[in-house]
Amino acid sequence: xxxxxxxxxxxxxxxxxxxxxxxxxxxxxxxxxxxxxxxxxxxxxxxxxxxxxxxxxxxxxxxxxxxxxxxxxxxxxxxxxxxxxxxxxxxxxxxxxxxxxxxxxxxxxxxxxxxxxxxxxxxxxxxxxxxxxxxxxxxxxxxxxxxxxxxxxxxxxxxxxxxxxxxxxxxxxxxxxxxxxxxxxxxxxxxxxxxxxxxxxxxxxxxxxxxxxxxxx
Amino acid sequence: xxxxxxxxxxxxxxxxxxxxxxxxxxxxxxxxxxxxxxxxxxxxxxxxxxxxxxxxxxxxxxxxxxxxxxxxxxxxxxxxxxxxxxxxxxxxxxxxxxxxxxxxxxxxxxxxxxxxxxxxxxxxxxxxxxxxxxxxxxxxxxxxxxxxxxxxxxxxxxxxxxxxxxxxxxxxxxxxxxxxxxxxxxxxxxxxxxxxxxxxxxxxxxxxxxxxxxxxx
Numbered sequence: 001x002x003x004x005x006x007x008x009x010x011x012x013x014x015x016x017x018x019x020x021x022x023x024x025x026x027x028x029x030x031x032x033x034x035x036x037x038x039x040x041x042x043x044x045x046x047x048x049x050x051x052x053x054x055x056x057x058x059x060x061x062x063x064x065x066x067x068x069x070x071x072x073x074x075x076x077x078x079x080x081x082x083x084x085x086x087x088x089x090x091x092x093x094x095x096x097x098x099x100x101x102x103x104x105x106x107x108x109x110x111x112x113x114x115x116x117x118x119x120x121x122x123x124x125x126x127x128x129x130x131x132x133x134x135x136x137x138x139x140x141x142x143x144x145x146x147x148x149x150x151x152x153x154x155x156x157x158x159x160x161x162x163x164x165x166x167x168x169x170x171x172x173x174x175x176x177x178x179x180x181x182x183x184x185x186x187x188x189x190x191x192x193x194x195x196x197x198x199x200x201x202x203x204x205x206x207x208x209x210x211x212x213x214x215x216x217x
Numbered sequence: 218x219x220x221x222x223x224x225x226x227x228x229x230x231x232x233x234x235x236x237x238x239x240x241x242x243x244x245x246x247x248x249x250x251x252x253x254x255x256x257x258x259x260x261x262x263x264x265x266x267x268x269x270x271x272x273x274x275x276x277x278x279x280x281x282x283x284x285x286x287x288x289x290x291x292x293x294x295x296x297x298x299x300x301x302x303x304x305x306x307x308x309x310x311x312x313x314x315x316x317x318x319x320x321x322x323x324x325x326x327x328x329x330x331x332x333x334x335x336x337x338x339x340x341x342x343x344x345x346x347x348x349x350x351x352x353x354x355x356x357x358x359x360x361x362x363x364x365x366x367x368x369x370x371x372x373x374x375x376x377x378x379x380x381x382x383x384x385x386x387x388x389x390x391x392x393x394x395x396x397x398x399x400x401x402x403x404x405x406x407x408x409x410x411x412x413x414x415x416x417x418x419x420x421x422x423x424x425x426x427x428x429x430x431x432x433x434x
Contacts, residue, residue: 150390150393150394151394153386154383154386154387154390157382157386158379158382158383158386158406159379161378161379161381161382162375162376162378162379162382162410164378165374165375165378165379166371166375169370169371169374169375170371173367173371176367177367177368181417185413185414185417188413188416189375189410189413192409192410192412192413193379193406193409193410195409196402196405196406196409197402199405200398200402
């Protein structure tokens, strides 16, 4: 990605910061975080190394965490979906945006979720967990559930983890199957695992009943 | 766990090593790896600190990796199940052993899988991934599949990740629901996600047909 703002224009602090984060995210998309230096970021953004250091005095680790925070923010936006209309198409649209994010950030996404990165710390792990929790909260609010019981909670969290695993495998398998098929397949799995839980949990059974009604509208 | 071999008896190198690893695994089961010192291991095993260092000259990191390797070995044994008889009871028995392992190793199991631990490295990540791959291989061999296609492979790997997530949530939720319910629920989810994939993949469809036959025997 070419920086959209030419380097010679005087940028505000926020614009400059976001330009540097964009450059960093683009680099992380194609290389493991430990292989990205501040020099690389300076070069990609067309600015001097001291400038990068002025914005991220904590060096690479600070830049990585800021980039991660910005990616987490972007991921949360994927889940943003109006709370009306049939439920499964809402889930489809959110998954479309999420898979678009995975597609765009590629290697950076894998490095982030697979762990074992030298720049992984309890702070970065907490960021990733925060996104997972946000995804679960979104799903419950779309399902209209304010107090999910343990079985429903476990089912939704398991499905979110399975979606993450699917994204990583999908990147690993050269983005096969096509993204639309993957999205529909994940939606079908959501309904299937909820249906299994419905056999053991009245709260989930009520939701599955409502989903079936919903599909008939 | 009390060491089964009294400390005053002269142990062989292998016996001593395994005694120290047992002591370490027991400690890791109740504390995060970074909170376990070699002193603690020496005390738990009833031996001197220099002795622990003689066996693990690389210190805590080496001890942790050796304990992890030994836990991974133990986990692989959980999957060991004769290749005959109806399929779903085989899966049930393997899950029983796996959930027994999760129950026994508790905090150590969470710390290991959740990452963010200060002692996590690319080597420990590779160990954990090795166990996941072994689990997938076992499942394919029980299903009698030598060349799983991408859709079947993705389904099985997603289910394995979901089982891991379920184990962590289960530990987090004070081991609720009861382990037998969790096991049966996971087996049902396995059948449900395979059935979803069967709608998109002839190889998986053939397996689901065979599973249904199998259940009728």
